[in-house]
Amino acid sequence: MNYNDFFEDVPAESVLFIDNSEKNMDLYYLTRFFAPDPFILIITPKESTIIISDLEYERAKKEALVDNVIRIKELLNCDIDFSADVPGSIRAVTSYLQNKNIFSVRVSSNFPVRYADLLRDNRFDVVYTKTPIVTQRSVKSSDEISAVETAVHNTEIVLDEAIDLIKKSKILAGVLYLNDSPLTSEKIKNFMVNRLIDRGYLALHTIVACGAQTCDPHNQGSGYLFADQPIIIDLFPRSMDNFYFADMTRTVLKGKPSDNLLKMYNAVRDAQKQAVSKIADAVMIRKVHQACLDVFEQQGFKTGLTDGVMQGFIHSTGHGVGLDIHEEPKIYQIDEPLKTGNVITVEPGLYYKNDGGVRIEDIVVVEQTGCRNLNKLEKILVI
């Protein structure tokens, strides 16, 4: 592993992680070793080393992409419970680094304060960057892009099947029915989650929101699905094999939409098209977000506090997707350029208390002169 490939900005003699790689995707990215319990990763300019408990030693030796794997017992003469024994972990780090005459460590800005303070007590410099520690992660390799693309492909197949269920439903007193029983948010969610499991993907916190629920972008939805009302389906399945995410949203409606909702839908679709058309290497991220704002303004959709509730385009345009569902780069008013290999969502939305919500989301890969949309599923409101 080449130290300089991964880290920028702050000079330090070594990089240190003490965490589990189930939650900390920087650690997983660097080691490709998935472990639910904490372990230590130290990267010096010369070598990368994992320090780990006996329980995980064999697996780490087999799976982790590092130069050395050391039992913590070799450093401390005893095994420790990493999650409980903070001083023990720091004793191991200290022993390893002092032995190499290294006295400054670079950590992530969310490195636990207690670890940091103990290292400082031991006269180490603890430095961190403002940006994510592994800046490289926002620029995806072709393998990573292909992992996301496969995830998107599987997600589209299942979302298409779910939309088909809604399409086939019958309307009875304003409620959607399938096979003589009411169609609910839960049924559509369970259907998609099960189908995705069979394909090797895990979809958590899936949104199937209808009617008033759609006004809140984070409302996961529940209960009956109604005719003539928007249904937002937003799902972000993760591969259980390689841990990469997809993320996509469609808004559909069975029956007849209100005039306002139809206009909102067209505006969101236009905004998305405009935003996507701006995306290319070196383009300022602000311009992509601004493209959405411009379309909404031109078409008369206001954003702000109305009746005590935020309404309009109340979130950002998108975010990077990879091993984390939300990662760099975030797509809003920031003056950073896009880079070839960024994999980002483009997901404008409009939310009004009286009309409901609309959101459309695709994933695109930033390329030299434009971008490649990984999504193919059609965008049609009335089904």
Place this chain on the structure above:
Amino acid sequence: MNYNDFFEDVPAESVLFIDNSEKNMDLYYLTRFFAPDPFILIITPKESTIIISDLEYERAKKEALVDNVIRIKELLNCDIDFSADVPGSIRAVTSYLQNKNIFSVRVSSNFPVRYADLLRDNRFDVVYTKTPIVTQRSVKSSDEISAVETAVHNTEIVLDEAIDLIKKSKILAGVLYLNDSPLTSEKIKNFMVNRLIDRGYLALHTIVACGAQTCDPHNQGSGYLFADQPIIIDLFPRSMDNFYFADMTRTVLKGKPSDNLLKMYNAVRDAQKQAVSKIADAVMIRKVHQACLDVFEQQGFKTGLTDGVMQGFIHSTGHGVGLDIHEEPKIYQIDEPLKTGNVITVEPGLYYKNDGGVRIEDIVVVEQTGCRNLNKLEKILVI
């Protein structure tokens, strides 16, 4: 919310969290507000307050069990992206606390170092405990116990169905077959995950390991299931409704076990029985773990490095279960007393390179004079 109910040890005028409550279960426990994006929680002796973005404001007002919900815009005159804008978050905290003349904050020991340093730059005392910040979490309320009990109940039904599939399989050239196709680890996992989804539970990282795979307690297993070899099934489904976990393990075998494996199985079952019999309020945790060690020693099962691999009883006896799968109290050599209301796993295991692994795991609730085992599923090796 009564401040003193939740926090002990370190005096500070306020308690501070800046995190999302999808990953940080202390934050979810205190607010019962589930949010995937970070927000601020400040608890002073007088009141508890959430500071949050516009996007989540309405939902927080409805759902969060706190005294006040404040838009970050009210403090800073602008909305911020909490996950990107660390200084912005700290400006909001500073503004809120200075206004109340509070200059010391208690944080979790894994509070991000960059937040801590910025607060110190603003002349705040930042203190943290060595124990988890919300010590109360290890003692479950009756509602929490009932959530875990329901999770265990659903898990047992599904595990029983899975074991039944293995039971019904036919042996062909040493491989298990069901309906004329080989039975695999993946098939059993998918079967259980799907059944659990239908029951409202999500099972991640489920282990269905067979043969040599069982020697490594963290090997999730893959490929064919074989006759005459141990199959360890370990699953820890989480309610998608209330987020509480179950956690249970059975080891089964189709065909004929080796004499050694049979002895190992009986030893593990005895160890578990002995450990459970020791559990009661005020009993030292060390005694429960020691009960397992004693049985293994009496029956001649050694633990240690053999042929360069750790073999024997190579993990702890158990751990607390609740909103996190691994929480307090951990059950190993520690001199802390069990408390009525602790909900813990008891999961001794033996692992030998030549014979394979055996693990049996139940969840028990610590009571005044003993404990209540939430599991009812039988423990039988040969099915």
